[in-house]
Amino acid sequence: MTFLPVVGIGGYAGFRVLEKTAPRQQSALERTPQIQRNIEYFRENIGKALTAEALVQDRRLLTVALGAFGLGEEIDKRAFIRKVLESSTEDSRSLVNRLSDNRYRSLAKAFAYGDGVGAVQVQLPTFVEDVIARYKTQEFERAVGEADPDFRLALTFKREIAEIAAGGKNDRVMWLQALGRLPVRRFLETALAMPKGVSQIDLDKQVELFQNRARQLFGEKSVAALAEPETLEKVIQRFFLFRQIEAGPSLTTPAGVALTLLQNNGLGGVGGANLLLSQA
Numbered sequence: 001m002t003f004l005p006v007v008g009i010g011g012y013a014g015f016r017v018l019e020k021t022a023p024r025q026q027s028a029l030e031r032t033p034q035i036q037r038n039i040e041y042f043r044e045n046i047g048k049a050l051t052a053e054a055l056v057q058d059r060r061l062l063t064v065a066l067g068a069f070g071l072g073e074e075i076d077k078r079a080f081i082r083k084v085l086e087s088s089t090e091d092s093r094s095l096v097n098r099l100s101d102n103r104y105r106s107l108a109k110a111f112a113y114g115d116g117v118g119a120v121q122v123q124l125p126t127f128v129e130d131v132i133a134r135y136k137t138q139e140f141e142r143a144v145g146e147a148d149p150d151f152r153l154a155l156t157f158k159r160e161i162a163e164i165a166a167g168g169k170n171d172r173v174m175w176l177q178a179l180g181r182l183p184v185r186r187f188l189e190t191a192l193a194m195p196k197g198v199s200q201i202d203l204d205k206q207v208e209l210f211q212n213r214a215r216q217l218f219g220e221k222s223v224a225a226l227a228e229p230e231t232l233e234k235v236i237q238r239f240f241l242f243r244q245i246e247a248g249p250s251l252t253t254p255a256g257v258a259l260t261l262l263q264n265n266g267l268g269g270v271g272g273a274n275l276l277l278s279q280a
Helices: 011-030 033-048 052-057 059-067 078-085 102-111 125-147 149-166 171-180 182-191 203-218 229-247 254-264 269-278
Strands: none
Touching (some): 011 125, 011 229, 033 059, 033 125, 052 059, 059 078, 059 102, 059 125, 078 102, 102 125, 149 171, 171 182, 171 203, 182 229
16 A cells, blocks of 8 residues: 555645644554565564675665665665765765765764674664664655655754754754755755855855854854744744745735735845745
8 A cells, every 4th residue: 555645735834734644644654564564674684784785785674774864765876875884984084974965974874884883783673773763754754755845855854953953062063964964954045045056165154154044034043043943933934935936926825915015016035035924
């Protein structure tokens, strides 16, 4: 049986409905035969994958391993994934530490083959269950994304920004972590209305620009502040409003009418959106 998430209407209102039904829908996904088979196979066999080579040679194990870190689409890049898994996360010169997408580093750090303890790690029950829990969450987000990519991005952002904020690092490190996670970066670039091409400039300058924009919009520049419930909802609202602007809001919607009136009075999309949100 194929799981089809119920996402209803789009936009911020639709996302709020999805959030309320997400626990029940994810439980339904976890009961599907395919997911149950994948989980049981992983639980019973991952302890035998004592090397990165052994893991990538078993497609069923690799499906769960990659899926748990949001890398399921990389399943056919086995040679590359093996190199990632064999990279040391403790060596700044290693492949995994030179990749801009931090999902690969999270994968390599979790399995720890490159750090010399992978053969032990994969036999730890706590490790196995943590990967399975991640896989369940990621599979639900993936399924939601097939129905509405913006909803998937928002779910991923909420989860990952909370993880980063809970890490207890200083704010610069947290911003670097946020910008290194592609879904989080994409979400923030839209919600904060960052200029196109921002990812091409010096990384320290990027952090400064994101901090300044966050402070301008929310009065706080820290990642931890963005993860606070009240501010987080404002960030999510902005994301969906700007996505609606990018898509060209219908004149039949309240937002479409309001934005048209604002634009007719000399306010562009970003300025109009900011004014709308300031009145919310």
